[in-house]
Amino acid sequence: MGPITGLWIKEQTKLAILTVIETSQQQGVSARRSCSLLAIAHRRVVRWQQQARQGQPLANLSPGPQEPLHRVLPEEIDQIVTLAQSQEYVDLSHRILAVTAWDQGLFQASFSTVYRVLKERNLMTARGPGGAHNGHSKAPVRKDLTGPNQRWCWDISYLMTGQKGEYLYLYLLLDEWSRKVIHWRISWQQTAEESRCLLEGGLTDQNILDLPEDQRPEVINDRGRQMKAKPIQRLCEDHGMPQLFARPRTPNDNPFIESAFSTVKRAPEYPGRFRDDDQAVAYFKRYFTWYDTEHYHSGIDYVTPQQAHDGQRQIIVDQRRAKKLAQRRRRRAENQKPKPAHEKQTNITLTMPASLVA
Numbered sequence: 001m002g003p004i005t006g007l008w009i010k011e012q013t014k015l016a017i018l019t020v021i022e023t024s025q026q027q028g029v030s031a032r033r034s035c036s037l038l039a040i041a042h043r044r045v046v047r048w049q050q051q052a053r054q055g056q057p058l059a060n061l062s063p064g065p066q067e068p069l070h071r072v073l074p075e076e077i078d079q080i081v082t083l084a085q086s087q088e089y090v091d092l093s094h095r096i097l098a099v100t101a102w103d104q105g106l107f108q109a110s111f112s113t114v115y116r117v118l119k120e121r122n123l124m125t126a127r128g129p130g131g132a133h134n135g136h137s138k139a140p141v142r143k144d145l146t147g148p149n150q151r152w153c154w155d156i157s158y159l160m161t162g163q164k165g166e167y168l169y170l171y172l173l174l175d176e177w178s179r180k181v182i183h184w185r186i187s188w189q190q191t192a193e194e195s196r197c198l199l200e201g202g203l204t205d206q207n208i209l210d211l212p213e214d215q216r217p218e219v220i221n222d223r224g225r226q227m228k229a230k231p232i233q234r235l236c237e238d239h240g241m242p243q244l245f246a247r248p249r250t251p252n253d254n255p256f257i258e259s260a261f262s263t264v265k266r267a268p269e270y271p272g273r274f275r276d277d278d279q280a281v282a283y284f285k286r287y288f289t290w291y292d293t294e295h296y297h298s299g300i301d302y303v304t305p306q307q308a309h310d311g312q313r314q315i316i317v318d319q320r321r322a323k324k325l326a327q328r329r330r331r332r333a334e335n336q337k338p339k340p341a342h343e344k345q346t347n348i349t350l351t352m353p354a355s356l357v358a
Helices: 011-026 031-038 042-053 074-085 094-104 111-120 192-205 230-238 255-265 277-293 305-309 313-335
Strands: 151-160 167-175 181-187 218-221 243-245
Touching: 011 031, 011 042, 031 042, 074 094, 074 111, 094 111, 094 313, 151 192, 151 255, 167 192, 167 255, 167 277, 181 192, 181 277, 192 230, 230 243, 255 277, 277 305, 305 313
Parallel strands: 151 218, 218 243
Antiparallel strands: 151 167, 167 181
């Protein structure tokens, strides 16, 4: 067989080797000589003998501690489950649930920890109204952004009404850097005039016309007739805002606005149909206020769009990271404390030759 090196040896085989070595010693053969004949390192046998004297099992164990020292604490598990089952947060994904807990000071646990705790208790099924993402979408190639109001994206989406064949239209203008809703409108028509009012509203709200032309945002949209209309092209040209067009039938060229519409229509409170434009305006006024100031956005490190737009994103992320590290250290200290006698595990004892135990 060759030397016994670099191999995991079963517990019963170790016992047999120790028995052979003990029997050989009784007949005058040294332990080193026996190890040489068995092609096994002497220090390995000495370690087994020490473990046997101390009553430790000889079974192969993984190196290091059996449980991580920074493992989540029992009270944290209870807090995760309680928060996930509360009526207020029942529709939140495990990621948003974790971020909510971070910012409210409830617990500091990673996304994977919250996911694992909820999955073990069958709380991960259908959290929220939507299905799972396929994970295969790829972002289009774009120049890097370094701050807000460098690129805006906009589009128009149908809103169903109570009357078959009649629709309202949601005009939405979004900042790509912060995902903040810059401006929005509700209308019964899809027209270039409504589109122009949308863009002009964004210019006014963000004081863009006070900036030099080389610091004004570029605008990306698809190739609908409202986007290619002369008034829209003239507005962009007059205000020094380059207009970019997505490729036909390629929604990934303008992914942020498409994702925003998906988020809007997958919201638990979304009514599905609107009685009239007054109801739609009232709903979206509440919704976009929540979206900008309370919604933890997965694309911007789970801060709100308003926080990202105001330049607070990195500060908040650093604060969360510091709190998480502090909690990790606290867990390590708690988990290193000696356990009470009734919680200690009973070691498995093996029947060994008397000469080894003595």
